[in-house]
Amino acid sequence: MKKVKVLRHSNKASDINKRSxxxxxxxxxxxxxxxxxxxxxxxxxxxxxxxxxxxxxxWEQDVANTQRSVEQQTLTGNNRFYNALDRAQTLLSQVQKRxxxxxxxxxxxxxxxxxxxxxxxxxxxxxxxxxxxxxxxxxxxxxxxxxxxxxxxxxxxxxxxIEANLDALVTIDTDGKIADVNSATESITGRxxxxxxxxxxSDYFTDPEKAEAGYQQAFREGFVQDHPxxxxxxxxxxxxxxxxxxxxxxxxxxxxxxxxxxRDVTQQKKTEEKLQNLLNQLKGSQAQLMQxxxxxxxxxxxxxxxxxxxxxxxGILNFVQYxxxxxxxxxxxxxxxxxxxxxxxxxxxxxxxxxxxxxMEQEGEEEYRKVDCTIILDRVxxxxxYRIVKENVLLTKHTAKGTPIIWIKENNIQQVFFNLxxxxxxxxxxxxxxxxxxxxxxxxxxxxxxxxxxxxxxxPENLEKIFDPFFTTxxxxxxxxxxxxxxxxxxxxxxxxxxxxxxxxxxxKITVLLPIEKRQEKTK
Amino acid sequence: MNKRILVIDDDESIRKSFILAxxxxxxxxxxxxxxxxxxxxxxxxxxxxIFLDLKMPGLNGVETLRELRKMDxxxxxxxxxxxxxxxxxxxxxxxxxxxxxxxxxxxxxGDDIVLVAQSALEGATGY
Numbered sequence: 001m002k003k004v005k006v007l008r009h010s011n012k013a014s015d016i017n018k019r020s021x022x023x024x025x026x027x028x029x030x031x032x033x034x035x036x037x038x039x040x041x042x043x044x045x046x047x048x049x050x051x052x053x054x055x056x057x058x059w060e061q062d063v064a065n066t067q068r069s070v071e072q073q074t075l076t077g078n079n080r081f082y083n084a085l086d087r088a089q090t091l092l093s094q095v096q097k098r099x100x101x102x103x104x105x106x107x108x109x110x111x112x113x114x115x116x117x118x119x120x121x122x123x124x125x126x127x128x129x130x131x132x133x134x135x136x137x138x139x140x141x142x143x144x145x146x147x148x149x150x151x152x153x154x155x156x157x158x159x160x161x162i163e164a165n166l167d168a169l170v171t172i173d174t175d176g177k178i179a180d181v182n183s184a185t186e187s188i189t190g191r192x193x194x195x196x197x198x199x200x201x202s203d204y205f206t207d208p209e210k211a212e213a214g215y216q217q218a219f220r221e222g223f224v225q226d227h228p229x230x231x232x233x234x235x236x237x238x239x240x241x242x243x244x245x246x247x248x249x250x251x252x253x254x255x256x257x258x259x260x261x262x263r264d265v266t267q268q269k270k271t272e273e274k275l276q277n278l279l280n281q282l283k284g285s286q287a288q289l290m291q292x293x294x295x296x297x298x299x300x301x302x303x304x305x306x307x308x309x310x311x312x313x314x315g316i317l318n319f320v321q322y323x324x325x326x327x328x329x330x331x332x333x334x335x336x337x338x339x340x341x342x343x344x345x346x347x348x349x350x351x352x353x354x355x356x357x358x359x360m361e362q363e364g365e366e367e368y369r370k371v372d373c374t375i376i377l378d379r380v381x382x383x384x385x386y387r388i389v390k391e392n393v394l395l396t397k398h399t400a401k402g403t404p405i406i407w408i409k410e411n412n413i414q415q416v417f418f419n420l421x422x423x424x425x426x427x428x429x430x431x432x433x434x435x436x437x438x439x440x441x442x443x444x445x446x447x448x449x450x451x452x453x454x455x456x457x458x459x460p461e462n463l464e465k466i467f468d469p470f471f472t473t474x475x476x477x478x479x480x481x482x483x484x485x486x487x488x489x490x491x492x493x494x495x496x497x498x499x500x501x502x503x504x505x506x507x508x509k510i511t512v513l514l515p516i517e518k519r520q521e522k523t524k
Numbered sequence: 525m526n527k528r529i530l531v532i533d534d535d536e537s538i539r540k541s542f543i544l545a546x547x548x549x550x551x552x553x554x555x556x557x558x559x560x561x562x563x564x565x566x567x568x569x570x571x572x573x574i575f576l577d578l579k580m581p582g583l584n585g586v587e588t589l590r591e592l593r594k595m596d597x598x599x600x601x602x603x604x605x606x607x608x609x610x611x612x613x614x615x616x617x618x619x620x621x622x623x624x625x626x627x628x629x630x631x632x633x634g635d636d637i638v639l640v641a642q643s644a645l646e647g648a649t650g651y
Contacts, residue, residue, distance in 0.1 A: 307579075310606040314631030315537025321634035322544040348631050 167261040168231065168241070171248070172201045174257055176215060188241075188264065190234030201260075206230040206238050218245040218258045231262060240265050306351045313351055317344045346386060368407045368518065373440055373447055374399040376410065380417040381438075387425060393434045395421075400441035407518035412490045419483040420451045420510055426474065427455025427508060446496065446513040457504035466500060487512075527645050528552045528569070532562035532588060533577035538604070538630075542575060545634035551641060559583030563591045571599060573644050575628070578605040578615070586614035593623045600644045606630040 162169055168185040170178055178201045181193055189196065189204050196204075205211035207229065214227040223246035230238040245260035324337040381388070381397065388395050421438065428434040433454040440449045458466060465471045467488040491498045495515045502508040529551050531542040539555040546553045554571070556562035560583055566574070574592065578585035585603055592601060603615070603625050618625070628640055 307606055310630050311535040311538055315535075315541055317631055317633050318541030318544050318637070319537075322547070325548070325634070345633075351631075 165261070167263045170196075170201060170260045170262070172215065172258045172260060174255065176200055176202065176212070179257060185262075188231050188233065188239055188262070204232055206232050211243070214243050214245065215258055215260075218247060218260070219255070222247055229262070240269050309347075309351050313344065313348050317341070317348060320344055349383060349386065352383070367409070369410055370405050371408050371410045371413070372403075372405045373408070373413065373449060373514070374403060376414045377417055377438060377440060377449070380414060380421060383418065384421055384425065391425065391429065391434065393425060393428055393436055395436045395438070398437070398439045398441075400439075403440055403442050403447055404516050406447050406514055406516050408494060408514060409490075413494075413514070416487045416490050416512060417449065419487050420449075420512070423483060423510075424451050424453035424455065424508070427457070428453050429455070431455050442516070443513065445516055447516060449512045449514070450509060452507065452509040454507045457506055457508055458500070458502040459504050463500060463502060467498070526550050526552045527572040528554065529573045529575065529641060529645075530554050530556060530562060530565060530571040531575045532556045532559060532580075532585075533575070533604070534558060534580040535577070538577065541634075542637060545637035546641060549638060549641065551645070559585070559588030559591070562588060563595075566592055566599075567595060570596065573641060574599055574601045576601055576603050576625075578603055578611045584611060584614070586611055586618055589618055589623060589625060597624070601625045602628045602640060602644065604628045604630050604632065 162182045165182055166184055168188045169182040170185055171180045173179045177198055178196050181196050185196065186192060191204075201215070202208040202211040210227075211229055214224045214229065217227070218224040223244075225244050227243040227245075229241055229243045231241050232238055241262040242265050243260060243262050245258050247255050248257060248259045250256050320337055320340045324334070324341055327334045327337055377397070377399065381395070387393075421436065424436045428436060431454055435454045437452045438450070439452075440447065442448070462471075462473065466484050468485060471485075488498055491512055491514065496513045498513075499511050500508065501511075527550070529542075529546065531539050531553060533539050533542075533555075534557055536557075539557070543553050543555065551573075554565060554569075556565050559580055562574070562576070563583070565571075576585050576588060576592075580588075583591070585605070589601060589603070592599070601624070605611070605627060606629070615625075615627075626644075628636075632640070
């Protein structure tokens with residue numbers, strides 16, 4: 001059998017249509033010349049050449065076969081058509097059925113739809129209601145938020161007031177434990193809130209029992225007022241406070257604890273102390289004034305008496321001395337007359353001292369003169385010699401060579417020396433060691449006179465008052481409190497200075513500086 | 525001739541004191557109980573030394589001093605005083621007027637009286 005050569009080049013399948021497939025076509029066709037184009041298709045042309053060799057007998061067979069095949073195919077196609085038609089009809093019936101079903105469903109759905117619409121309407125209504133409710137709720141919410149804000153602000157405000165309070169505020173629960181504190185409590189105790197809360201409140205007072213009593217009283221009576229206590233700081237220093245406390249309750253009226261405020265009264269106490277001191281001073285001053293008044297009157301009287309006594313004293317002195325002079329030392333009366341003389345001299349000294357004091361009032365009338373201070377000192381020591389010996393005081397004196405003669409008011413300076421040494425005598429009076437050292441020496445532009453004693457000394461708190469008029473620690477009647485004050489004003493008026501150093505129990509040293517240069521007199 | 529001393533004082537004990545104190549010396553001591561009397565005596569007889577009290581009834585010491593100085597500028601006058609305040613101004617102005625005087629502090633004992641007298645009359649350096 002002749003084979004139809006199949007194109008080997010499948011890509012060229014399109015070329016098949018361009019070729020004759022039937023014998024007629026093939027016979028009618030003139031084989032194309034070998035063109036360059038055809039040469040390129042040499043292979044194909046060669047195939048065509050093969051077709052010339054097909055046998056006719058077999059060809060017809062083939063055609064019949066093909067025709068049968070076509071018929072068969074046609075039949076098959078018809079069958080297929082009817083089959084398809086059947087199927088289409090089946091489908092159609094199915095569709096119709098389906099349509100009915102759909103119709104039914106549609107109706108159902110429509111019904112459902114109506115229902116849904118109704119429901120929808122209901123829901124819309126509900127929705128509107130809900131929206132309204134929602135709006136209401138939003139409004140309510142805003143209100144709640146605003147209220148919350150107000151509440152928070154109120155809370156902050158209340159807390160800030162508590163914190164701002166200068167009083168130490170504490171809440172104490174029914175067990176006596178601290179529940180809350182403000183910052184004033186923190187600073188007054190030196191402890192943090194965290195450290196304080198939950199601890200026993202009475203621990204922070206110097207007298208826990210007294211604090212506890214105040215707290216109990218608050219519980220018992222509902223409150224306690226101005227309960228004086230001392231708060232104890234971490235570093236142990238105490239702050240005086242007035243404690244005010246009252247119970248606080250919950251809504252049901254049940255006692256929740258005690259709310260206490262401790263007011264720092266340090267300043268108040270200081271002021272009270274100052275006032276008390278002032279009052280004491282005032283009383284003292286009053287007493288001193290009365291004393292001074294008495295002294296003034298007494299001074300005048302004393303001066304008068306002293307003056308009046310002077311003449312008879314001088315008489316007695318000379319009479320006794322005359323007798324003494326004309327009495328033999330072997331005579332028993334001689335020593336008696338000696339005693340009479342020395343006692344008369346003592347009286348004279350007393351009178352003289354009284355006059356020295358009264359002469360102080362004439363200070364303005366004395367002139368500045370050139371005087372040797374060492375001579376004044378000798379005179380004063382002479383004046384006090386009786387007392388020095390009698391009281392068994394060891395008095396030593398040192399006067400530096402070359403101490404210049406200076407311009408002073410002699411009687412005034414004598415008064416200063418007298419007062420200072422007399423004071424030293426008083427201070428060693430009760431001491432075991434009774435020593436006084438007096439020293440005069442040049443010191444720069446000054447002559448310096450010092451008295452140092454081994455007496456009782458002056459307490460530091462009195463040191464600054466010793467030059468104040470009427471300040472005295474001597475018993476009433478023994479001192480006027482004027483001595484050092486007079487010394488001070490005399491030395492100042494000379495343009496000098498007076499200072500005091502003292503060690504209680506060990507003695508006192510007073511230094512007087514008097515300028516060497518003549519002081520320009522103040523014109524009145 | 526013995527040197528003569530006049531004591532002018534209204535107080536008898538003072539006058540007596542001077543007399544007794546100076547009894548054993550060679551000085552002749554006269555006394556006057558007032559300033560007026562003293563002036564009169566000085567006027568009659570010149571004295572070598574006068575002790576004069578300040579506080580006296582009648583003429584006081586300062587006034588007496590002024591009168592005495594009118595008669596005699598040279599006689600040493602010792603004012604014996606316990607520093608009476610009221611006479612200070614007068615004494616001061618008398619000094620300023622060039623009237624010479626010395627001051628003796630009352631009370632003064634026998635030995636001191638003698639010393640003062642000697643120093644005034646003999647220029648002794650004992651006082």
